[in-house]
Amino acid sequence: MNCPEFERILPEVLEGGHTAERQAHLNSCSTCSNLLADLSDISVQAKTLADSAEPSPIVWNAIEAQLRSEGLIRRSAPAPATPPWFRRWQNLWFVPVAAALAIVVGIKFYHPAGAGENIQTARHIVVTPGATVRPVSSEDQQFLDAVATRHPARQARYLADKHNADAFIDDAKEVVKDNPGDVYAQQMLINAYEQKQMLYDLAVDRSSGQ
Amino acid sequence: MTGVSWASKTGMVLALTGLAFGAGEIRKDLHFKVGKRPMVSINNPYGPIVVKAGVPHEVVVSAILHSDKVELDQSSSRNRVDVISHLLPGADQNTGVVEYEVQVPPEADVTVHSENGRIHVEKLGGDIATEGSDSSIEVLDCSNGHVHVKTLNGPVNLSNVRNVHVDIISMGGNVLLSGVDGPFVSVNSNSGKIQYAGDFGDEGEYDFTSHTGDIEAVAPAYASIDVMARSDQGHVESDFSLAPKHTPFYVRGGKSFHGTLNKATSSVKLFSFSGRIHLKKRQN
Numbered sequence: 001m002n003c004p005e006f007e008r009i010l011p012e013v014l015e016g017g018h019t020a021e022r023q024a025h026l027n028s029c030s031t032c033s034n035l036l037a038d039l040s041d042i043s044v045q046a047k048t049l050a051d052s053a054e055p056s057p058i059v060w061n062a063i064e065a066q067l068r069s070e071g072l073i074r075r076s077a078p079a080p081a082t083p084p085w086f087r088r089w090q091n092l093w094f095v096p097v098a099a100a101l102a103i104v105v106g107i108k109f110y111h112p113a114g115a116g117e118n119i120q121t122a123r124h125i126v127v128t129p130g131a132t133v134r135p136v137s138s139e140d141q142q143f144l145d146a147v148a149t150r151h152p153a154r155q156a157r158y159l160a161d162k163h164n165a166d167a168f169i170d171d172a173k174e175v176v177k178d179n180p181g182d183v184y185a186q187q188m189l190i191n192a193y194e195q196k197q198m199l200y201d202l203a204v205d206r207s208s209g210q
Numbered sequence: 211m212t213g214v215s216w217a218s219k220t221g222m223v224l225a226l227t228g229l230a231f232g233a234g235e236i237r238k239d240l241h242f243k244v245g246k247r248p249m250v251s252i253n254n255p256y257g258p259i260v261v262k263a264g265v266p267h268e269v270v271v272s273a274i275l276h277s278d279k280v281e282l283d284q285s286s287s288r289n290r291v292d293v294i295s296h297l298l299p300g301a302d303q304n305t306g307v308v309e310y311e312v313q314v315p316p317e318a319d320v321t322v323h324s325e326n327g328r329i330h331v332e333k334l335g336g337d338i339a340t341e342g343s344d345s346s347i348e349v350l351d352c353s354n355g356h357v358h359v360k361t362l363n364g365p366v367n368l369s370n371v372r373n374v375h376v377d378i379i380s381m382g383g384n385v386l387l388s389g390v391d392g393p394f395v396s397v398n399s400n401s402g403k404i405q406y407a408g409d410f411g412d413e414g415e416y417d418f419t420s421h422t423g424d425i426e427a428v429a430p431a432y433a434s435i436d437v438m439a440r441s442d443q444g445h446v447e448s449d450f451s452l453a454p455k456h457t458p459f460y461v462r463g464g465k466s467f468h469g470t471l472n473k474a475t476s477s478v479k480l481f482s483f484s485g486r487i488h489l490k491k492r493q494n
Contacts, residue, residue: 158362168483199362201360
């Protein structure tokens with residue numbers, strides 16, 4: 001088993017799905033074992049918030065510190081102790097979304113280049129607290145509700161797919177914005193939305209497959 | 211006498227062992243009489259679905275249920291056959307598994323869904339729609355219909371699919387098209403790689419789009435194509451010496467190109483946001 005293969009089954013491992021092969025890879029690869037340890041910590045801390053109406057700033061700070069220590073985020077401006085955006089998100093769904101987002105970011109960007117994987121992401125990723133939290137539409141909420149009933153490993157995959165679909169939409173929007181008359185850029189944006197639509201269809205319409 | 215006793219005991223042990231091993235699995239065979247070009251739908255949350263061409267006017271469904279936590283719901287009316295694996299309380303991705311082997315008339319329209327099982331469709335001439343989350347999806351030796359594929363992270367493989375309208379949407383699953391042609395072939399991928407190997411047929415439209423996934427198209431020197439390629443943040447290259455053509459967008463070296471090869475009867479569009487695009491010449 002190599003690093004990309006381990007990353008693919010990481011959601012299962014996080015749920016305790018250890019096998020001899022996976023353990024052997026963890027024993028031989030400090031990068032993956034550190035990644036697993038970090039994500040496990042995040043997951044454990046997120047679960048402690050399940051009964052609270054508002055996530056503790058400690059957890060957000062821990063996630064933020066972890067991402068910053070990996071060089072994945074940078075602070076664009078000094079943040080207030082209790083930022084305004086924070087007060088808007090007092091629903092319970094924020095907790096799994098924030099934790100899943102951190103896990104997704106961790107899975108996607110933690111792995112260093114040169115570890116045997118063909119890294120696709122060439123863009124410079126700047127994640128600032130608040131900037132990654134997009135408005136939640138009724139369709140988003142329906143999707144999140146449907147996903148919340150799934151097996152945790154499946155949840156993680158759905159949320160990762162949503163993250164990728166949203167990233168495609170954002171990038172395609174930028175291209176359209178830079179080239180307003182470009183019909184091919186517009187088609188790419190349509191394709192990006194089609195991906196998200198498919199994701200929602202499969203997650204919501206097929207709720208029988210738990 | 212002693213020998214007989216031992217033989218019978220051994221036989222009993224073997225029989226009981228067989229019963230124990232087979233106790234969890236239930237086999238069901240369903241037969242449906244249908245008319246011309248029936249519509250067959252199989253919805254199976256967990257487990258593989260293999261669909262092949264059988265005899266006209268009959269649909270045969272062979273299913274192996276892995277436990278009593280799942281049952282088959284079936285319905286048929288006139289030319290429509292629906293089979294659903296109905297998960298009962300307590301079913302999971304192990305106990306809810308059903309393995310399907312389905313034979314349909316060659317011209318049947320088929321819709322199949324599986325969350326994680328392999329989907330395999332072979333030698334059909336009707337419309338085919340497949341959906342899966344992590345399922346590997348294979349469509350082989352099909353012709354003349356429509357092929358719709360929706361998958362999140364399962365690999366997709368279409369091989370020897372001729373004169374077909376193809377529409378594939380994938381998030382992370384790699385898409386491999388080998389010997390695929392038709393009036394319209396579209397692949398829309400997020401991070402999965404798109405690979406095409408073929409001659410792009412005659413008078414078809416081929417649209418391949420990705421977000422971060424690479425796009426690789428391998429064509430012979432005799433291919434007749436008008437090809438446009440662009441990657442906003444990735445690299446684009448072509449092994450062919452294409453006759454340049456005007457593009458409606460600004461062409462940046464290494465980021466985009468537009469040109470024709472031979473009579474340019476088919477249109478090929480390769481677009482990615484940050485994936486690498488490579489139009490390769492097939493080495494004969």
